Amino acid sequence: MDIDDLASRIRAGERRALARAITLVESGRADHRAQATALLEALKGHGREALRVGLSGTPGVGKSTFIEAFGLMLTGQGLRVAVLAVDPSSARSGGSILGDKTRMERLSRDPQAFIRPSPSQSQLGGVARRTREAAELCEAAGFDVVLIETVGVGQSETMVAEMSDLFLLLLAPAGGDELQGVKRGIMEMADILLVNKADGDLKTTAIRTCADYAGALRLLRKRPQDPEGFPKALTVSAIEQEGLARAWEEMQSLADWRRAQGHFAGRRAEQARHWFEAEVREGLLARLRREPVRGAMAALGAQVEAGAITPSAAADELLSEYLQLDRGAREEA
Known part of the structure; x- marks a missing residue:
C-alpha cells in the first residue's frame, strides 16, 4: 500500500480513500497497524480542525433520528458532516448489525455527509478502540463536524468524552429513574443535555423533564472549561426538527468560548496524552x-x-x- 498516495487522496477529500483508511486503522493485523501508524504520521499537522461532537443516550431515545435530522441541518448550511456510529458487538458471536446507514437513509445519500458504522468489539466505554483515529482521518479529509455516536448509556459510556470536543447526552422525556441511574460518571462529563421527543403528547413532559435536569446540573461542581450557564439542558424534537438550530448555536458558542480561553487546544493535548498511555497499556496486554x-x-x-x-x-x-x-x-x- 502506498501510504503517501493514500494520505494525499484523504487530504483531497476522497471518500473511498477515507473508507479504506478507516478499515486500515481498525485492522488488528500487525502489518496493518504499522501501515496505519505511518498513515497517521503522514497526516499529522494537516492544519484542519473539525468540531468533534460525542453523542450518547439510552437505547430507544432516538440517537439515529436525531443525528440524521441534525446532520441534514448542518449539510444544508454547507458544512461537511462525518458520522462515526459504534454498534454493540455480541458477546457470544462477536458480530454486529451495523445498521446505522439504514436508519439514516436520507443522510447517507447526502453528498456532504459520510457515515461509517463500526463494531464495538466488546470495547468498554461505548466506542470502538480505533474510533479516535477514525475521527482524525475524517478531520484530515476536510469534514467540518465529526459526530461520534456511542453504543448506549451507562456509568462506563464516558470514553467518547476523551476523543470529542463537545459531549452531548440525549435523554427521553419522563426520565426520573434514568436521571438517578446516569447522574454520575456521564452527567458530569456532558456539556449539553438534550431531551428528545419534545413533540405531540410528550412535549409538556419533555419541558418538565428538561427543567428537572437543569436543576440537577446546578448541583454539580463547576468545571473550569465551562462558561456561565454551562452545562445546560435543552429540549429538541428530531422528528419535527425543532430546537436543533438552537442546540447548534449553543454548541458553537461553547466551542468558541473554549477556543478563546485556551481550553479547546488544552483539552486536545490532554486527550493525546491519555491515548498515548492507553496505547502503552494495550501494547503490554497484547504481549501477554x-x-x-x-x-x-x-x-x-x-x-x-x-x-x-x-x-x-x-x-x-x-x-x-x-x-x-x-x-x-x-x-x-
Missing part, C-alpha cells in the same frame, strides 16, 4: 497474549486452578518473570 508469556500464564493458571498457588502469588511470579521472557523472545526474533 503472545508466546512465551502466554504459555507461562497458562501454566500458572493451571496451578491456581489446582489450588497449588494463590492468584496474587501467581500474578507476582508472572510479572517478575515477564520482562525476561518477553526480552528473550524478542532477542530470538
Whole structure:
C-alpha cells in the first residue's frame, strides 16, 4: 500500500480513500497497524480542525433520528458532516448489525455527509478502540463536524468524552429513574443535555423533564472549561426538527468560548496524552497474549486452578518473570 498516495487522496477529500483508511486503522493485523501508524504520521499537522461532537443516550431515545435530522441541518448550511456510529458487538458471536446507514437513509445519500458504522468489539466505554483515529482521518479529509455516536448509556459510556470536543447526552422525556441511574460518571462529563421527543403528547413532559435536569446540573461542581450557564439542558424534537438550530448555536458558542480561553487546544493535548498511555497499556496486554508469556500464564493458571498457588502469588511470579521472557523472545526474533 502506498501510504503517501493514500494520505494525499484523504487530504483531497476522497471518500473511498477515507473508507479504506478507516478499515486500515481498525485492522488488528500487525502489518496493518504499522501501515496505519505511518498513515497517521503522514497526516499529522494537516492544519484542519473539525468540531468533534460525542453523542450518547439510552437505547430507544432516538440517537439515529436525531443525528440524521441534525446532520441534514448542518449539510444544508454547507458544512461537511462525518458520522462515526459504534454498534454493540455480541458477546457470544462477536458480530454486529451495523445498521446505522439504514436508519439514516436520507443522510447517507447526502453528498456532504459520510457515515461509517463500526463494531464495538466488546470495547468498554461505548466506542470502538480505533474510533479516535477514525475521527482524525475524517478531520484530515476536510469534514467540518465529526459526530461520534456511542453504543448506549451507562456509568462506563464516558470514553467518547476523551476523543470529542463537545459531549452531548440525549435523554427521553419522563426520565426520573434514568436521571438517578446516569447522574454520575456521564452527567458530569456532558456539556449539553438534550431531551428528545419534545413533540405531540410528550412535549409538556419533555419541558418538565428538561427543567428537572437543569436543576440537577446546578448541583454539580463547576468545571473550569465551562462558561456561565454551562452545562445546560435543552429540549429538541428530531422528528419535527425543532430546537436543533438552537442546540447548534449553543454548541458553537461553547466551542468558541473554549477556543478563546485556551481550553479547546488544552483539552486536545490532554486527550493525546491519555491515548498515548492507553496505547502503552494495550501494547503490554497484547504481549501477554503472545508466546512465551502466554504459555507461562497458562501454566500458572493451571496451578491456581489446582489450588497449588494463590492468584496474587501467581500474578507476582508472572510479572517478575515477564520482562525476561518477553526480552528473550524478542532477542530470538
